[in-house]
Amino acid sequence: MKKFLALIFILAFNSPTFAQKVDSIYFHLYTDSLKKGQHNYINVDAKLSNGRWKPMTSKDITFSCNNATFSGNELIIPEDFKSEKVTVKAVLKSNPAIQIERTIWIKTIPDGDLPTKEDIMKVITPNKKTKGKNR
Numbered sequence: 001m002k003k004f005l006a007l008i009f010i011l012a013f014n015s016p017t018f019a020q021k022v023d024s025i026y027f028h029l030y031t032d033s034l035k036k037g038q039h040n041y042i043n044v045d046a047k048l049s050n051g052r053w054k055p056m057t058s059k060d061i062t063f064s065c066n067n068a069t070f071s072g073n074e075l076i077i078p079e080d081f082k083s084e085k086v087t088v089k090a091v092l093k094s095n096p097a098i099q100i101e102r103t104i105w106i107k108t109i110p111d112g113d114l115p116t117k118e119d120i121m122k123v124i125t126p127n128k129k130t131k132g133k134n135r
Helices: 002-013 117-124
Strands: 022-027 039-041 044-048 053-056 061-065 069-071 074-076 085-092 099-105
Touching: 022 085, 022 099, 061 069
Parallel strands: none
Antiparallel strands: 022 044, 039 074, 044 053, 061 085, 069 074, 085 099
C-alpha cells in the first residue's frame, strides 16, 4: 500500500499541470563585452509564470549569431574577428514566439598583465612596524 501511495504522489507532482510556463527570457551576461578567440558563455534565464527564474541551456534555447558560431551556450568569436559587435538571438524551443535579440560589443582593449607573485606578497605581507600589533 505504501508503494502504491508513493507512486501516486510521484506521478501527481510530476504531472504537466504542475509545470510552470515560461513567460519570457532574458540575457544575464557576466560581462559587458565579449572576447575574441574565446568561448563566451551566453547566460539566458527564463522567468516562469510563478515568478521564479530558471537557467536555460541549448537544450531549451536555439542560439544564433550574425557572424560567429555557437557551441551549446558558448559563443565562439574568431581571433581575427573584424567587427566591433555581434547580434545574438535566443529563441525558446518550446515556444518560438518567446525570443530575445541583443547587440553585444567586442572587447577592444587587451587585458593588462596579471600581478606577479612578488607583487601579491608585498600586499599581503604585514609591515614590520605593525607585525604582532592589533590593527
